[in-house]
Amino acid sequence: MTSLSASLVRGAVTSPFKRAGRPDAALPPGRLTRPAAPVAPGPLAAYGRICGFAESGPLPLTYPHVLAFPLTMRLMTGRAFPLPVLGLVHTWIEITPHRAVRPTEPLELAVYADGLTPHRRGTEVTMATEARVGGELVWESRSGYLSRHATADAAASPRSAPDAAGDLPAVAEWRLPGDLGRRYGAVSGDRNPIHLHPLTARLFGFPRAIAHGMWTVARCLAETGDGADIRSVRAEFRAPVLLPATVTYAADPTGGSFVLRGAKERVHLMGTVTR
Numbered sequence: 001m002t003s004l005s006a007s008l009v010r011g012a013v014t015s016p017f018k019r020a021g022r023p024d025a026a027l028p029p030g031r032l033t034r035p036a037a038p039v040a041p042g043p044l045a046a047y048g049r050i051c052g053f054a055e056s057g058p059l060p061l062t063y064p065h066v067l068a069f070p071l072t073m074r075l076m077t078g079r080a081f082p083l084p085v086l087g088l089v090h091t092w093i094e095i096t097p098h099r100a101v102r103p104t105e106p107l108e109l110a111v112y113a114d115g116l117t118p119h120r121r122g123t124e125v126t127m128a129t130e131a132r133v134g135g136e137l138v139w140e141s142r143s144g145y146l147s148r149h150a151t152a153d154a155a156a157s158p159r160s161a162p163d164a165a166g167d168l169p170a171v172a173e174w175r176l177p178g179d180l181g182r183r184y185g186a187v188s189g190d191r192n193p194i195h196l197h198p199l200t201a202r203l204f205g206f207p208r209a210i211a212h213g214m215w216t217v218a219r220c221l222a223e224t225g226d227g228a229d230i231r232s233v234r235a236e237f238r239a240p241v242l243l244p245a246t247v248t249y250a251a252d253p254t255g256g257s258f259v260l261r262g263a264k265e266r267v268h269l270m271g272t273v274t275r
Helices: 002-017 041-051 063-076 180-188 198-202 213-222
Strands: 032-037 089-097 107-119 122-133 136-148 170-176 232-237 245-251 257-261 267-274
Touching: 032 063, 041 063, 041 180, 041 213, 063 107, 063 122, 063 136, 089 213, 107 136, 180 213, 213 232, 213 245, 213 257, 213 267
Parallel strands: none
Antiparallel strands: 032 107, 089 136, 089 232, 107 122, 122 136, 170 245, 232 267, 245 257, 257 267
16 A cells, blocks of 8 residues: 555645646546556455455455555646645545456456546546456446535536435444544555544544545445445445444335435435446
């Protein structure tokens, strides 16, 4: 995870010199890639434990995102990337597994920037990730990251989210400890200051540390089983989970939709699963 830590430092240095607000700005061309490499069993097991995945079975649906995140950060903190990485908010993710991946299969990873879009609260960049085994595309994702700034077009809207969150029945209640961000950061390598400690979170406008959005997605998907029959996932991050917290996981009995709610029925995460 050394490269990811270096990218976080580089992002802190370069962000003050970048300005958001131009959806027509040029994005860095090409891709960043990682040659095929086996998945390390130790880090995978630690990830599975903190997210609630089974100890055996296919690779968790969210894990290629974790493996490729150092590449994503390297791209987003480079000089050619137009948005300041500090303050970027992960707004949504779409995951498309083309087949189940065995943990023993070496994965080749690639990431690239796939476009800028006006958003009612700023500018959103779409980042794409691909995982291949022996040249075969086995998994891909697209994520939206929002750079917040004043906009002239207040009518610009983000992508629509699943509806009827309040109608989904509760399935489980989870009590999240105050150090969840530090624990997940140690496993994933994502040590963004907003997740680590109340003091560092306050520097970015949060009263307490917040849970990683990708942890909330992973924890919800872990409730669905091994995910071998899932064809696609879409999740939207609606509100940060301030730690510590008690949250409720609710889901459609048919398995099509899910939601993570907090106190006073506040919706933190909404998602859909296609099988």
